[in-house]
Amino acid sequence: MRESLLQAQCGEPDLAPRHEPGAKLSHVIVVHVHVQVKPDSIADFRKATVANASESLKEAGVARFDVIQQADDPAAFLLVEVYRTSQAVAAHKETEHYKTWRDVVADMMAVPRSSVKFTNIFPADDGW
Amino acid sequence: MRESLLQAQCGEPDLAPRHEPGAKLSHVIVVHVHVQVKPDSIADFRKATVANASESLKEAGVARFDVIQQADDPAAFLLVEVYRTSQAVAAHKETEHYKTWRDVVADMMAVPRSSVKFTNIFPADDGW
Numbered sequence: 001m002r003e004s005l006l007q008a009q010c011g012e013p014d015l016a017p018r019h020e021p022g023a024k025l026s027h028v029i030v031v032h033v034h035v036q037v038k039p040d041s042i043a044d045f046r047k048a049t050v051a052n053a054s055e056s057l058k059e060a061g062v063a064r065f066d067v068i069q070q071a072d073d074p075a076a077f078l079l080v081e082v083y084r085t086s087q088a089v090a091a092h093k094e095t096e097h098y099k100t101w102r103d104v105v106a107d108m109m110a111v112p113r114s115s116v117k118f119t120n121i122f123p124a125d126d127g128w
Numbered sequence: 129m130r131e132s133l134l135q136a137q138c139g140e141p142d143l144a145p146r147h148e149p150g151a152k153l154s155h156v157i158v159v160h161v162h163v164q165v166k167p168d169s170i171a172d173f174r175k176a177t178v179a180n181a182s183e184s185l186k187e188a189g190v191a192r193f194d195v196i197q198q199a200d201d202p203a204a205f206l207l208v209e210v211y212r213t214s215q216a217v218a219a220h221k222e223t224e225h226y227k228t229w230r231d232v233v234a235d236m237m238a239v240p241r242s243s244v245k246f247t248n249i250f251p252a253d254d255g256w
Contacts, residue, residue, distance in 0.1 A: 030196050046249055053250045068158050068246035078246060080208075118196035118206060121174055122181045 028063055028128050029089060030118040033079040041108035042074055048108075049079065052101035056081070059095065061088020063128040075110065082128050156191055156256050157217060158246040161207040169236035170202055176236075177205065180229035184209070187223065189216020191256040203238065210256050 037045045049067050056065040063082040070076035083089045092098055120128065165173045177195050184193040191210040198204035211217045220226055248256065 029199075050250045057251075065250075066248070067250040069249050071157075071245040071247055077249070117199040119199055120194065121197050121205070122178045122193075122195040123185075 029083045031081040035077045055097035157211045159209040163205045183225035
């Protein structure tokens with residue numbers, strides 16, 4: 001019941017609050033995508049990835065889409081993707097901007113990218 | 129000049145905008161702290177870490193302080209700490225809540241914790 005309510009709300013561009021005050025919340029899906037690029041692809045990767053992140057933020061089910069670069073290794077990047085639902089994770093993969101990014105950066109990677117999935121402990125959903 | 133201006137501003141509880149519109153920004157410091165806890169310490173670690181995160185968010189130089197739990201390993205946690213300046217990183221370590229957390233969780237860890245530092249590519253500073 002609650003799950004289907006969440007799904008319905010996440011289809012809307014403006015997400016209404018999904019909880020009662022004081023409710024215990026821990027429901028966003030955080031996906032960390034680790035990317036090690038070839039040294040001569042750093043600038044091109046940044047450009048393509050910022051373009052993808054900007055467009056991804058417009059998706060209704062995407063709460064955040066951060067791109068960060070490791071301080072002691074400029075060829076190491078991490079994409080921090082925060083989704084409202086598992087449906088939003090799947091929907092992202094169907095977007096044109098994701099498919100374009102995937103194809104454009106394919107040859108820039110020094111090793112295959114890897115991902116790790118997390119759930120939020122703090123803050124609660126409305127802090128993302 | 130700009131650095132000292134930033135420092136002065138970060139001493140204030142309410143941070144004024146640190147940039148002109150359209151300026152290229154990439155200045156927050158993102159610290160990922162990886163923690164693997166003993167299986168019987170998961171609940172206690174969560175409690176102590178949420179308390180620390182809540183207090184840390186009140187620090188003037190802390191933009192975010194997320195605590196996330198790995199989906200396929202509930203004993204694996206990641207603290208995502210986002211600071212406005214390097215001074216804020218140092219200031220955090222001097223707080224009572226940090227020192228309390230550090231001491232309380234010391235015996236909960238299965239292995240020593242490790243950290244990785246990043247800078248933001250996207251979004252710019254005002255998106256954190």
